[in-house]
Structure formats: structure tokens, C-alpha cells
Amino acid sequence: xxxxxxxxxxxxxxxxxxxxxxxxxxxxxxxxxxxxxxxxxxxxxxxxxxxxxxxxxxxxxxxxxxxxxxxxxxxxxxxxxxxxxxxxxxxxxxxxxxxxxxxxxxxxxxxxxxxxxxxxxxxxxxxxxxxxxxxxxxxxxxxxxxxxxxxxxxxxxxxxxxxxxxxxxxxxxxxxxxxxxxxxxxxxxxxxxxxxxxxxxxxxxxxxxxxxxxxxxxxxxxxxxxxxxxxxxxxxxxxxxxxxxxxxxxx
Amino acid sequence: xxxxxxxxxxxxxxxxxxxxxxxxxxxxxxxxxxxxxxxxxxxxxxxxxxxxxxxxxxxxxxxxxxxxxxxxxxxxxxxxxxxxxxxxxxxxxxxxxxxxxxxxxxxxxxxxxxxxxxxxxxxxxxxxxxxxxxxxxxxxxxxxxxxxxxxxxxxxxxxxxxxxxxxxxxxxxxxxxxxxxxxxxxxxxxxxxxxxxxxxxxxxxxxxxxxxxxxxxxxxxxxxxxxxxxxxxxxxxxxxxxxxxxxxxxxxxxx
Numbered sequence: 093x094x095x096x097x098x099x100x101x102x103x104x105x106x107x108x109x110x111x112x113x114x115x116x117x118x119x120x121x122x123x124x125x126x127x128x129x130x131x132x133x134x135x136x137x138x139x140x141x142x143x144x145x146x147x148x149x150x151x152x153x154x155x156x157x158x159x160x161x162x163x164x165x166x167x168x169x170x171x172x173x174x175x176x177x178x179x180x181x182x183x184x185x186x187x188x189x190x191x192x193x194x195x196x197x198x199x200x201x202x203x204x205x206x207x208x209x210x211x212x213x214x215x216x217x218x219x220x221x222x223x224x225x226x227x228x229x230x231x232x233x234x235x236x237x238x239x240x241x242x243x244x245x246x247x248x249x250x251x252x253x254x255x256x257x258x259x260x261x262x263x264x265x266x267x268x269x270x271x272x273x274x275x276x277x278x279x280x281x282x283x284x285x286x287x288x289x290x291x292x293x294x295x296x297x298x299x300x301x302x303x304x305x306x307x308x309x310x311x312x313x314x315x316x317x318x319x320x321x322x323x324x325x326x327x328x329x330x331x332x333x334x335x336x337x338x339x340x341x342x343x
Numbered sequence: 344x345x346x347x348x349x350x351x352x353x354x355x356x357x358x359x360x361x362x363x364x365x366x367x368x369x370x371x372x373x374x375x376x377x378x379x380x381x382x383x384x385x386x387x388x389x390x391x392x393x394x395x396x397x398x399x400x401x402x403x404x405x406x407x408x409x410x411x412x413x414x415x416x417x418x419x420x421x422x423x424x425x426x427x428x429x430x431x432x433x434x435x436x437x438x439x440x441x442x443x444x445x446x447x448x449x450x451x452x453x454x455x456x457x458x459x460x461x462x463x464x465x466x467x468x469x470x471x472x473x474x475x476x477x478x479x480x481x482x483x484x485x486x487x488x489x490x491x492x493x494x495x496x497x498x499x500x501x502x503x504x505x506x507x508x509x510x511x512x513x514x515x516x517x518x519x520x521x522x523x524x525x526x527x528x529x530x531x532x533x534x535x536x537x538x539x540x541x542x543x544x545x546x547x548x549x550x551x552x553x554x555x556x557x558x559x560x561x562x563x564x565x566x567x568x569x570x571x572x573x574x575x576x577x578x579x580x581x582x583x584x585x586x587x588x589x590x591x592x593x594x595x596x597x598x
Contacts, residue, residue, distance in 0.1 A: 238432045241405050246449035246497075247421045256449075260436050336477035337435040 127306040132313065135306045142295070147314050149291035150281050153209055154318065157216020158277035162270055164217075165224025170254065172225070173232040183229075190222035194283050202288035212284035212291065219280025220273035227269030231262025264337065267330040274322040282315055292318075354382035354533035355419050355501040357402060362411035364394075364401060371397050372408070373558030381416075381500075384527055384534045386548035388541065388590060390556045395537045396505050398559060399426075402535065403503050419501050422450055425494035427507045431486035433478040433493075440465065440474040443492040450497070457496075464492045468522060484515035491519070495526065502527075504536040508543065517575060520546050524573050541594060545586045546573060553593040563593035 109129045115121045116128040123131070136143060168186065172179050198215055205211040235258045243253045285293025292311045299307035357379040364372040371394035379385050389395045400406040401413060403426050425446075433442045440461050441448075447457035465474055468488040478486055487507060494502060508516040524547055527534050538544050544551050545567060553563040567586050569577065577583050 236432060238428045238430070239434070241400075242426065242428075242432065242445075243449060244405065245403065245421070245424060245426055246446050248449045252449065257434070260434070263436070336438075336479065338479055 124303065124305060127309060131306045132309045135310045136313070139307065139310065143292075143310060143314060146290070146292045146295045146311065147318065149209070149289070150212075150278070150285065150293065150315065151318055153212030153284060153289065153291060154216050154277045154281035154322070156209075157213045157280060158220055158274055158322065160213065161217045161221035161273055161277065162224055165221045165269065165273070166228050166266060168221075169225045169228035169232060170259065172229050173254075173258070179229075186222060186225045189218055190226075192218075194219045194280055195286075198283055198287045201284065205288070207288050209289060211288035212281050212293075215284030216277040216280035219283070220277040223272040223276065224266070224269040227265045227272075228262055231265030232258045234265075235261050263333060267326070267333065271323060271326050271330070274326050275319045278315060278319040278322065353500060353531040354380075355423065356381045356414075356416045357501070357533065357535070358412075358414040358416070359402070360412045360414070362398075362401065362408055362413065364397060364406075364408040370558060372401070373560065374411075375559050375561070377552065377561065379533060379535065381533055382531045384524075384536070384547060384549045386536045386538060386544035386551045387554060388538060388544050388551055388594060389554035389559070390594070391539055393554050393556045394559050395554055398554075399503050399505050399535065399537045402501075415501070417500075419499075422446070422497040423500040425497060425499035425502050427490055427494045427502070427504045429506045429509055431478070431483075431490040433486060433489055435478050438475050438477060439470060439481070439489050442478065442489055443496055445493060446497050461492070461496055464496045465489075467495070467526065468492045482515075484511055484519065487511060487519060488522075491523065491526075495530075498530070498532075500532050502532050502534045504534065504538075506538050506540075507536075509538075509540070516543070517578075521574060523547060528571065541587055541590045542578070545569070545583060545590060546578065551586075551590055553590060562596060563589070565589065 112121070112126060113129050116123055116126060127135075172182055172186070194215060197218070198211075201211045201214045201218075205214050232254075239257055239261070240253065243257055248256070281289075281291065282293040282296070285291040286297050292315045295311045296308050299305075299311065357377075359375055359377045362372050362375040362377075363370070375398070387395050387398065397406060401408050402415075403424060405426070434445065437445070440458055443465050444457040444461035447460060448454075452460075462471070462474060465471055468491055470485065470488055470492065473481060473485065478489065481489070487510075491507070508519055511519065520543060536544065536547055548567060549569075550566050551563070552561055552565075554560065555562050565586075569582055569586060
């Protein structure tokens, strides 16, 4: 990101922070509903060891869940792409992952996987797999028909066509899916931690019962940074992978 | 003066007999019989949507047909038929050289051998200096030349071209037409060009066939009275204008 873009992106954040600070200090917003940003900052500094440990835990659950859903999602999409009949039979079940509210099945995950990181990973996995499947499948199915003809002309088998044409051609869509999945994995991990794990989710849950809005905001802030970091990482990966595709990816 | 067509053992003869092809209720090719000699450069002209692209795909074996026969003599192996599409259709993640080598890769040739042959054919279309670039770094004309190189890399005996230069600007098109004509003279493969451009058909081909809008009936089948060696001067002369006039008249006839 250029300096100009960084300044542009930081400006609303700084303005909003200063505005909230002023509104709280003037007594227009009550401090126990929205703590002043300076208090949130103080909390982050004071509780840093606890918050940082929680951030690491959440990162572990979110990243592992994300990696798992990326690999499984791409594999499922490849399987679904193999025939129309297979798509008709199994795609509705993939949609299930998107439509079921993760908060509703989280208690079940705790029963299945126990109290700990496995539940958090499972929750992040379920929350993030659908966009990977949907985007990868869409990418594989929209392979340029002329190129498919070309491969057929030279006698390429379906497997060769899949690995040398259809999957690489779907790369931009796969990466779009991963970008969406990254943010969802963080949400899934936090939800998992509400009920069955330790990390920013449990920090938020405990702080909530103590009316510690400053701590809730501190944890939420760190969770957003985690989401942003994951997003940035996937963007970087995407730029590297698609370097040759677009001239725009090169500057 | 009638030109003698170049007929070589490097080309494939194509014989279509009472060919019939329909998509659902719509008959696209209705009882077409056409003989193409080995080494011939045939242009198939017709209005947009007349089914000439379908005809080319049937000859390539990419599309089936309902009745009639398609004979190719000698029957070409996989490496001997090449197809060039309307746009370049290159793989954006491969370099120019790897794109040109793709058919050989699919046919199972070792990397060193296929890249060496790709380099040679890229030199023939004048792209040696951009071998290691990616398609996104090339102009439209250069991309089309890569596409042409990819088609020629297997040394095909049958080259099928589906309006390959339609998307290019005129000067680039003229240049590529001269290059294609030279490559055909050097290599002698049977070449079938489908186009709706009368200039392109007259400039490139030795024989032109004009099809009707409905059913692909042959309205005109003519050996062009033009010299073998062709350059832009030819476009300005009376013999070229005369051929254009005949093709245009056939194109303008009502069904």
C-alpha cells in the first residue's frame, strides 16, 4: 500500500476515534455504554499479557480452521465439478454450511469436540468453508470453452485438463473465496470461543458479564486486527500468485 | 491465367459428403458436399451466423454431425490437426514460450525438446524477443501470433482458422496475413480459413467458397486467379479487385 492510500484509510479511523473521545468527555455518550478510546487504549496496555495470549489462541483457532476449510473447500469443489449429477446431489449440502447459523450449532460442537481449541477450529472451519467451495466451483465451471476444446484436440484426459487448465484458470476465483473465508474464520473462531474455548471470544464473554465495556472493545479491536492481518496475508499471496495474469497486479 | 494449386504430401485431403448437422430444430448444415485437396488454402466465406464456424468444428472433430461423412486422408493424428480461435486464448499463467509449447506438453513431449521447438516456431512468427514474457504484457497482435505459433508447433498437416484476425486493427491484420501466407507456402499444410471478411479471404486463399445464410449451401466455389507470392501491393491491383468483386457479388445475393 502506498503512503497516500495508508493515510486515506487511516483518516476515518482517527476522526471517528477523536469524535467518540470528545462526545464521551462532553457527557453526550455515557462512558459505561461506550468507553472513551483513551480508556480502551489504557486497557489494552494494562491487560496486554492476557489480551495478547488470547489473541494468539484465537489466531491459532482461526488460522487452523481457515487452512482446513481452504484445503477441504477446494477439494470438495473439484469433486463437485466432476459431473452435473454429483453437483445436483451434493451442492445443497454445501449450501447448508452457509445457511446454518454458526451460533446455533456451536453448542453441538462443544459436545462433539469438547472444551478447547478443537471446537474453535471446527467452528472457524464451518463458518468459512462455503465461500471457498462456491467460488472454486464457479471458477472451475467457467473455464474458457475454447481452451477446453484445445485440450481436447490434443487428447488431454479429464485429469490433465483439470490440473493443467481448470484449476489454475480458477485461481482468481479461488483467491476471492479465500479472502472472504479469512474474515469468516475469525468470526467463527470467536463464536467457538464464546461457548467452548479460550481466546478473544472468551475474554469478550467474561468482560461482558462484568460490564467491562472497555475490555470488550479492546478484544473486539484486536479481533478486527486479526481479521485485517489475515486479509492482508491472503492479498499478498494473491498478488504473488496472479503476478503474471494482470498488468495491474505488477505495480 | 489460372494458378495451379500447390498440392503437397504435407497436407491432408478433406472430403465432406452430404454432411448434415442440426442443433435441435435448427438445421445448420444441410447436405454439404465439399472436396478439399491436400495442401490447399481454402477460405470459407459466409454471413455471420451461417454455421461456418460449426462446419470448421466438425472438420476438426470437435463437434459431431447427424448425417453424411467426413473423410480426412491421410487420417491425421492428434498432433496433425491445429485450430486457431477468434481470440488468442492463451494461458495467462504461462510464458509466451510455455504457451507455444502447450500442445507438445499435452502430447507428452519432454520439457527440453518442446521448449526448443516452441522457440523455433516463435522465431518464425517474429516473437523471439518476448519468449519469456507473459500474455498480459503483449499487444493483441502479438498474442494472436503466439496463438498461431501454438497451432504450428506440432507441424500440423491440417490448419483450421476461425476468423483469427477479426479482433485486430487493419495494419496488424495485413502484416499477419502476409506472415500466414508465407508460412503456408513454406509448410504446405492444408489450411481452411473461416471468415466473413472478403479482403482476408481473397488475400490469403487459393480457393474461396461462399456459403448461403441458411443451411451452408455452396453459392460460389472459385479458384482465385492470383499469384502465389503475395504482399500489400497485390491489394491495390486489378486482379485482386476483380476477385473481390466476384466474392462480394456472391455474398450479396439473397438466399
